[in-house]
Amino acid sequence: MNGKDMAEIDFDKLNEIAEQIQKQGWKLALAESMTAGFLSSVWSLQTEAGTYLKGAVTAFDEEVKQHVLGVSPDLINLYTAESIEVTLAMLTGLRQLFPSDIQIAITGLAYEGKEKHPTAQVGDVFLAVALHEECTSRQYHFEGHNAAAIYIQAFNASLYLLDEQLGTI
Template identity: 40%
Template sequence: MTNLHHLAGEAVKNALDRGLTVATAESLTAGMVSAILADTAGASGMLQGGVVAYQNSVKVDVLGVSPDLLAAAGSVDGEVAAAMAAGVRAALGSDIGVATTGVAGPEEHDGKAVGTVYIGVATADGTEFFDYGFSGNRAEIRGQACGAALERLLAALSS
């Protein structure tokens, strides 16, 4: 977790320096990203909040993800991650939205292999997603997804 806390510390510092706020929408990480950000002193000045959207109904009803997209692509999809990020950015009024979705295992989900992870990022400039293939057990994959989300947040804060 030390590396995660280091990434979170950098993200909090960069957000505070730039006067930007962040919100998270998390499926497979179930709140880990926002929790690690909140472990960092100063987080209250940049973290708007987070939504744990484990179920598709939450992705649709709270984050505004298209039910047609979910039906066509499944929940583990890059466009879904981007839509989650945009949805949480709008819902919580933040400058940046970061989202996680993926398969932590032990079985594949929606035809996607264990370790498949998508990180969505939404800013005023638009949304994008990044795909990853991690390995390890459930906890390790979730930890790697959290790290990837923090890295993508840092990149968005640096652009």
């Protein structure tokens, strides 16, 4: 696989948003399922991340979603763990766990598991972003040769969704 097959992180957008968050004195928290800490890891690489990155939860397992983020098992059973409904519930739990100005939650399917998912396809990503009390959520479908390509596209989508929220202030 050559470098042209891999998506690239939009560092210009990341730097722009990070600077705005820092100037406002806001705090950022993340709840990740599919990306297993990738989003928070990229955010943490920013020079001033320590001034605004409050915390993150990697909720790869359904029990973590339930016991740490307070996602109802009934909600997971009804919609599956890879759904916009569960992503929004993760965001709500994140707000309780890490009171912050900005929250980002993500679920999805970056690769096929042992059993075929009943509704989601590989590349389906569910994002929820909140700025203060205003929340926006969206479903995406990304193509990629591997999970890393889908993670990077999902990271960029989270930046653009947050940028939309920031444009409303």
